[in-house]
Amino acid sequence: MKMLTSLQFALLASCSLYVGSGIAQQAPAPEAALVEVQQVLNESIADHIWLPGTVMSRTDSQIAAEVSGRLTWLADEGEIIQAGEVLAKLDDTRLQLLLGQNQVNINKLQARVDLLTRRSERFIQMAAQNATSKDQLDDINMELEMAKQDLAEAEYTLQLTQYQIAQSEVKAPFTAMVVERLQSPGEFTAVGQNLMRIVDTQNVEVSVRAPLTAIPYIQKGMIVTIDQQAARSEQPIRAIIPIGNEQSRMMEIRVSLDPTEYAIGSAVRVALPHSDFHDGLTVPRDALVLRKSGTFIYQVNADNEAFRVPVETGIGVDERIEVFGNIEDKMPVVTRGAERLREGQKVRFETDNTILTAGNSNAF
Structure with missing residues (x-):
């Protein structure tokens, strides 16, 4: 065996030390x-199925007058009118004159009733003394009764005129916003002719057309998801109208909404369950x-x-x-x-x- 020289031995030792130090040095653990x-x-x-819906008011009404006449004032578009407050006013001059005529007619009929009452009392006394016939007494009593009925009719006519005068101020049946004026002050309106459109902005809901196949999985009061762009909320089903037709096979569902978050007429999406939970x-x-x-x-x-x-x-x-x-x-x-x-x-x-x-x- 050939002996190593001193130089070879030194090189071999240095290599051994280098390799040993490399093995001892481990790679750092990766950072978490x-x-x-x-x-x-x-x-x-x-x-779930997502269905399109439309936000709408529960009450959207066309308002008309119960009497005819010339319009003197109407509430402006955008005004909020409280229930019982005036929406429109009509000229009631003709009705006031008619009211006076009714009162005169009542006074005249009341005088006739008073006269016939006194006459009837006299005939009753005369009949008790056999001073008049029973037929004459019956005739007087019949005239008195007819006069009383005429007086009652005149009083009802007076009440009707008073009612019409009250209706010359068209009042809001519920708190609502005036959306559109269909007539203007100065125009003549007839009975039943629409004056304006009002909408209840405090009671809103979304109307959804849903397939009839969803009926087994939904119920009144169930909470569903309403999505409108970036806004999302959970709201209860107010009503289910399970009536469809042979063309669409769709029914209507109404979901209650918070009026402060949704504008009437806006589009939303509603998630309805379409399977068992x-x-x-x-x-x-x-x-x-x-x-x-x-x-x-x-x-x-x-x-x-x-x-x-x-x-x-x-x-x-x-x-x-x-x-x-x-x-x-x-x-x-x-x-x-x-x-x-x-x-x-x-x-x-x-x-x-x-x-x-x-x-x-x-x-x-």
């Missing part, structure tokens, strides 16, 4: 990935990671390690979706940052009550 997480929810869910696990839609090999989510265990869970999807519920798989409902699911995670990778996040979020969203 910053993610956002939310909880898996076990909730009652059902399939059942319990299921849901996750945010952002938690799904879609690959050619399938769909999965990442959950985070107690050691802040992310692990992959293959899932299948079910019913969508707004921003969440039903999932099936070997899911731990007590562990949070990653909703942001899952695309770059690896199996078993450490993650970091901050907790805030029931929703878990990343501490710095700008890191993404």
Whole structure:
């Protein structure tokens, strides 16, 4: 065996030391990935259909006068008129004259009744003394009774005139806004001719045309979701009108609304259940990671390690979706940052009550 020279031995020793130091020095552990997480929810869910609807007032009325006459004043468009306040005024000069005529007629008939009453009393006394015939007494009593009926008729005519005078001021049947004036001051209006359109702005609802197949899954008072652009609210069904026709097979549903949040005439969308409710696990839609090999989510265990869970999807519920798989409902699911995670990778996040979020969203 050939002996090593001193130079060769020194080179071999230095190489051994270099290799040994390289083995001893390990690569630094990767930094924990910053993610956002939310909880898996076990909730009652059902399939929903989104249907267009229109916000409308429960009371939208065309107002007419019960008497004819020349208009002297009408409320302006946009005014809010309280129930019982005046919407329009008509010239009541003719009615006031008629009222005076009615009063004169009543006075005349009252005088006739008084005269016949006195005459009847005299004939009664004469009949008691056999000084007149019974037929004459009957005639006087008949005239008295007819005069009393004429007087009663005249009094009803007076009341009718008084009522018409009162109706010359058209009053609001409910608190409403004047939307449109169909006539103007100075014009003559006839009985029943529309003067204006008023709308109750405090009692609004949405009208939805829904398929008759939804009847088994909805009921009066059920809370449904109303969506209008960026605004969303939960409101109860006020009425279900399960009457369709052979062409559309659609029925009408009325949903109560908050008048401060919705303008009459605006378009909204309403979510109605279209299947029976059942319990299921849901996750945010952002938690799904879609690959050619399938769909999965990442959950985070107690050691802040992310692990992959293959899932299948079910019913969508707004921003969440039903999932099936070997899911731990007590562990949070990653909703942001899952695309770059690896199996078993450490993650970091901050907790805030029931929703878990990343501490710095700008890191993404």
